[in-house]
Amino acid sequence: RRARPVRLCQGCHGHYRRLLALYGSIARAVGNSSESHNCAKSILTSDRLQIVVTLSEFFNETWEAANCANCLKNNSEGLSNSTEEFLDLFNKSLTCFEHNLQGQTVYLSPNNYTEVCKNCNKTYTKLNDLYNNLQKMNRQGGESGHSAHLCIDVEDAMNITRKLWSRTFNCSLPCSDTVPVIAVSSFILFLPIVFYLSSFLHSKQKKRILILPKRIQSNASLVNIQEKYS
Numbered sequence: 001r002r003a004r005p006v007r008l009c010q011g012c013h014g015h016y017r018r019l020l021a022l023y024g025s026i027a028r029a030v031g032n033s034s035e036s037h038n039c040a041k042s043i044l045t046s047d048r049l050q051i052v053v054t055l056s057e058f059f060n061e062t063w064e065a066a067n068c069a070n071c072l073k074n075n076s077e078g079l080s081n082s083t084e085e086f087l088d089l090f091n092k093s094l095t096c097f098e099h100n101l102q103g104q105t106v107y108l109s110p111n112n113y114t115e116v117c118k119n120c121n122k123t124y125t126k127l128n129d130l131y132n133n134l135q136k137m138n139r140q141g142g143e144s145g146h147s148a149h150l151c152i153d154v155e156d157a158m159n160i161t162r163k164l165w166s167r168t169f170n171c172s173l174p175c176s177d178t179v180p181v182i183a184v185s186s187f188i189l190f191l192p193i194v195f196y197l198s199s200f201l202h203s204k205q206k207k208r209i210l211i212l213p214k215r216i217q218s219n220a221s222l223v224n225i226q227e228k229y230s
Contacts, residue, residue: 009068071151096120117171
């Protein structure tokens with residue numbers, strides 16, 4: 001239960017900052033000619049595995065792979081405002097799910113989650129919209145100044161919420177673009193009708209223009225015949 005959703009960035013950013021500071025101090029001491037040189041070198045290189053160096057590289061790679069910098073402020077002192085807002089909405093969504101599930105289990109079948117869909121729709125919509133906005137911000141640099149994926153805490157929280165909403169509860173969001181979609185679809189549907197109608201009228205007009213000289217010619221020949229026999 002505590003393994004998901006992932007809380008790596010929000011739970012470990014303070015410890016990771018202290019780790020970087022301590023390791024940096026040790027690494028700098030190795031390059032100095034002071035008394036601390038031997039102590040620092042002993043810490044980093046005395047064992048066959050060089051366990052301190054290996055673990056430091058592992059922590060750095062994990063932190064970067066998790067994109068934790070995209071959850072934090074520029075100075076990495078804490079979570080960014082947008083991340084805190086997202087996590088607050090995430091917790092409210094889970095609370096809403098649990099509250100409405102408790103009310104349903106007594107009266108309804110386990111597969112009927114209409115109350116969850118109805119009562120939690122507003123909170124879930126806000127969460128989903130905020131996540132989409134965070135993605136757009138992140139592509140442009142966002143608050144953290146890093147352009148990449150969102151941090152693992154935010155991504156995992158949203159993935160879990162979406163699975164609960166769509167797969168477990170079988171809920172759906174109303175499409176806000178229904179009217180424009182219908183309008184565009186109707187326009188595209190009537191395009192062939194307009195095209196064929198205009199083609200028909202155009203061909204009919206052309207046919208009249210072509211027939212008119214023929215009638216004039218036939219009238220002229222009739223006059224010539226009458227003059228001939230008169």
